[in-house]
Amino acid sequence: MNEPRSLNDLVTPAAILDVERVARNLHTMAAYARENGLHLRPHIKTHKTKELASEQVRLGAVGVTCATLREAEVMADVTSDILIAYPPVGRPRLERLCALPAHVAVTVGLDSREALAALATAGTAAGRTFDVLVELDVGMRRVGLRRSSDVVALADEAANHAATRFRGVMFYPGHIRQHVAEQNEAIAQLTEDLHEHLGALAAAGHAAGVVSGGSTPAAMASHRIAGLTEIRPGTYVFNDRTTAEIGACAWEDCAYTVLATVVSTAVDGQAVVDAGSKALNREELRAKDARGFGALLDRPDIVVKSMSEEHGILDLARSDWRPRIGDRVRIVPNHVCVSVNLHPVLWAARGEDVVARYEVAARGWA
Amino acid sequence: MNEPRSLNDLVTPAAILDVERVARNLHTMAAYARENGLHLRPHIKTHKTKELASEQVRLGAVGVTCATLREAEVMADVTSDILIAYPPVGRPRLERLCALPAHVAVTVGLDSREALAALATAGTAAGRTFDVLVELDVGMRRVGLRRSSDVVALADEAANHAATRFRGVMFYPGHIRQHVAEQNEAIAQLTEDLHEHLGALAAAGHAAGVVSGGSTPAAMASHRIAGLTEIRPGTYVFNDRTTAEIGACAWEDCAYTVLATVVSTAVDGQAVVDAGSKALNREELRAKDARGFGALLDRPDIVVKSMSEEHGILDLARSDWRPRIGDRVRIVPNHVCVSVNLHPVLWAARGEDVVARYEVAARGWA
Numbered sequence: 001m002n003e004p005r006s007l008n009d010l011v012t013p014a015a016i017l018d019v020e021r022v023a024r025n026l027h028t029m030a031a032y033a034r035e036n037g038l039h040l041r042p043h044i045k046t047h048k049t050k051e052l053a054s055e056q057v058r059l060g061a062v063g064v065t066c067a068t069l070r071e072a073e074v075m076a077d078v079t080s081d082i083l084i085a086y087p088p089v090g091r092p093r094l095e096r097l098c099a100l101p102a103h104v105a106v107t108v109g110l111d112s113r114e115a116l117a118a119l120a121t122a123g124t125a126a127g128r129t130f131d132v133l134v135e136l137d138v139g140m141r142r143v144g145l146r147r148s149s150d151v152v153a154l155a156d157e158a159a160n161h162a163a164t165r166f167r168g169v170m171f172y173p174g175h176i177r178q179h180v181a182e183q184n185e186a187i188a189q190l191t192e193d194l195h196e197h198l199g200a201l202a203a204a205g206h207a208a209g210v211v212s213g214g215s216t217p218a219a220m221a222s223h224r225i226a227g228l229t230e231i232r233p234g235t236y237v238f239n240d241r242t243t244a245e246i247g248a249c250a251w252e253d254c255a256y257t258v259l260a261t262v263v264s265t266a267v268d269g270q271a272v273v274d275a276g277s278k279a280l281n282r283e284e285l286r287a288k289d290a291r292g293f294g295a296l297l298d299r300p301d302i303v304v305k306s307m308s309e310e311h312g313i314l315d316l317a318r319s320d321w322r323p324r325i326g327d328r329v330r331i332v333p334n335h336v337c338v339s340v341n342l343h344p345v346l347w348a349a350r351g352e353d354v355v356a357r358y359e360v361a362a363r364g365w366a
Numbered sequence: 367m368n369e370p371r372s373l374n375d376l377v378t379p380a381a382i383l384d385v386e387r388v389a390r391n392l393h394t395m396a397a398y399a400r401e402n403g404l405h406l407r408p409h410i411k412t413h414k415t416k417e418l419a420s421e422q423v424r425l426g427a428v429g430v431t432c433a434t435l436r437e438a439e440v441m442a443d444v445t446s447d448i449l450i451a452y453p454p455v456g457r458p459r460l461e462r463l464c465a466l467p468a469h470v471a472v473t474v475g476l477d478s479r480e481a482l483a484a485l486a487t488a489g490t491a492a493g494r495t496f497d498v499l500v501e502l503d504v505g506m507r508r509v510g511l512r513r514s515s516d517v518v519a520l521a522d523e524a525a526n527h528a529a530t531r532f533r534g535v536m537f538y539p540g541h542i543r544q545h546v547a548e549q550n551e552a553i554a555q556l557t558e559d560l561h562e563h564l565g566a567l568a569a570a571g572h573a574a575g576v577v578s579g580g581s582t583p584a585a586m587a588s589h590r591i592a593g594l595t596e597i598r599p600g601t602y603v604f605n606d607r608t609t610a611e612i613g614a615c616a617w618e619d620c621a622y623t624v625l626a627t628v629v630s631t632a633v634d635g636q637a638v639v640d641a642g643s644k645a646l647n648r649e650e651l652r653a654k655d656a657r658g659f660g661a662l663l664d665r666p667d668i669v670v671k672s673m674s675e676e677h678g679i680l681d682l683a684r685s686d687w688r689p690r691i692g693d694r695v696r697i698v699p700n701h702v703c704v705s706v707n708l709h710p711v712l713w714a715a716r717g718e719d720v721v722a723r724y725e726v727a728a729r730g731w732a
Contacts, residue, residue, distance in 0.1 A: 011456075264510075266501075311508055311509065366380070
């Protein structure tokens with residue numbers, strides 16, 4: 001294929017990012033962090049590209065957050081400061097962790113003695129030291145410690161191993177998903193829990209130099225969490241239908257769409273596009289009266305009501321709009337991170353012009 | 367990384383296929399088709415690998431079925447007989463279709479005059495002819511024509527264009543998802559609809575040399591659809607939790623699992639593994655009392671009750687089993703096709719030994 005110059009040259013489905021909106025989103029979050037004295041350490045799981053991580057660092061990010069070793073390996077070309085916010089459990093993963101380039105300062109988040117002990121042993125064998133953040137559960141009930149005594153005990157151990165150093169705590173407030181206008185109570189509860197842990201750590205002689213939190217839905221409330229030093233939002237670079245729905249961005253801030261072509265109008269009341277669950281991914285919108293798996297950028301009332309792997313069914317029942325075979329649409333997915341992960345490349349566009357091609361280099365684990 | 371010899375050498379999550387079960391599944395479907403005088407044209411969307419497509423052809427498949435051009439381009443190395451069961455709408459897609467290697471006989475399924483006319487024009491310009499199957503809607507209400515007069519009209523046009531030839535009809539019985547013991551009525555209705563179309567085509571002078579149907583859930587009922595010449599199952603190569611649930615395979619026929627490691631047990635009543643929605647994918651089980659997004663191969667009562675991108679939460683509430691951090695489990699996903707599509711490679715295993723690495727070469731569209 002010749003290098004595409006225009007969106008019209010792309011085979012669909014194709015993952016498109018609007019460079020102006022991306023730039024605006026990056027600047028907004030960077031400015032928020034700077035103005036509130038918070039370090040910004042974006043989670044690159046959302047875009048998995050070197051180009052966008054570089055831009056995040058250029059705009060002031062102190063480093064990046066990764067979940068997988070593949071992500072960390074790719075990001076080692078971009079930054080020397082990587083938080084792996086995921087316990088590196090198991091020999092194969094620890095081997096790869098220890099094999100990261102020597103210039104990279106690696107911090108690891110974890111919540112168990114087993115993960116810590118294995119990390120310390122691997123680090124000693126490899127002649128490498130790791131900063132450790134103890135992961136707290138502040139309400140999501142996924143991972144993390146809830147009892148301050150457990151937090152202190154793990155901090156003690158991290159401080160005692162030769163190859164690890166206790167650096168602070170991290171949490172992921174994934175349970176805060178309500179509209180931004182309704183987050184006050186959850187933020188207050190989170191802050192109370194956090195301070196209990198920080199108080200216990202201080203009493204035990206552990207200074208938490210890093211207190212790392214943040215997610216895109218709760219990011220702009222971070223200044224209200226006293227003691228927080230760092231935020232790790234990921235989705236904000238693109239935003240998505242969920243982010244818009246909860247008021248964490250405007251619809252016009254949605255910078256990522258899946259470009260799709262209408263391929264069939266044979267069945268009444270619907271049109272079929274070539275973006276299905278292998279291009280958009282299937283994730284329900286967590287909101288009242290939520291319908292569908294994505295909505296058209298230019299017609300948000302038109303949703304993808306159902307999907308097969310390569311078919312998305314546009315619901316036309318509530319609209320007079322009737323697309324024709326060959327028409328193209330741009331779809332904002334419910335959850336952008338899992339849509340990006342389906343695409344080998346992201347096409348950066350300015351209006352209708354394709355201006356760059358970004359490899360989604362950090363996909364997969366192998 | 368050194369080449370892994372054992373499952374223990376793999377970084378998790380990893381996509382594993384059991385070579386003995388795959389061989390058994392491939393033989394079972396090949397034998398069914400042969401014994402019932404049906405052509406087998408497997409849909410390779412399930413595995414997207416050259417190696418497994420080659421094995422399907424070696425066992426008697428007449429060719430393969432693809433949805434995307436990327437799939438067809440990869441499969442051109444394996445077979446010279448490809449059905450693209452997807453309308454090639456739009457210039458970029460038609461260009462790639464016409465650029466497929468000359469040795470490949472390409473058949474195209476479509477349901478509109480617009481798609482047909484564009485195909486004919488592109489074929490004429492490229493000096494290439496295409497066989498055409500008219501797609502029927504026999505109950506799924508996704509794509510396809512329902513009125514026999516429309517079917518005949520499209521067959522007329524396919525016969526009249528210089529670059530296209532009417533070869534028959536195709537349908538996808540995706541609406542047949544009930545247990546195999548309860549499919550009789552749906553199969554009878556489908557057969558009645560199909561015969562109405564075939565009768566109308568015959569009356570108009572069109573011989574449908576190909577009558578192509580089949581999906582894994584309904585595959586073993588294909589001999590009861592008089593007039594059917596070909597089946598296109600995909601999932602059968604691996605099977606999954608859905609296939610087992612509806613009785614289209616035994617649990618012991620599930621040949622694909624996601625190998626995962628327990629990374630946290632901090633929250634009571636659950637264990638967290640490193641296979642989440644980016645390794646298993648999120649698709650609900652369409653069955654009564656269905657729970658979760660996957661189940662453990664060796665403990666099918668333990669399900670993945672919820673997921674984040676890199677976290678799967680095993681529900682331990684109904685079990686006394688308590689895994690430890692570092693333990694490994696193998697998870698059968700609800701829908702195998704969308705899980706495979708998340709992995710760059712499939713690891714072929716015999717017991718605990720890794721015997722081959724298959725690239726999932728036909729992922730994506732670019």
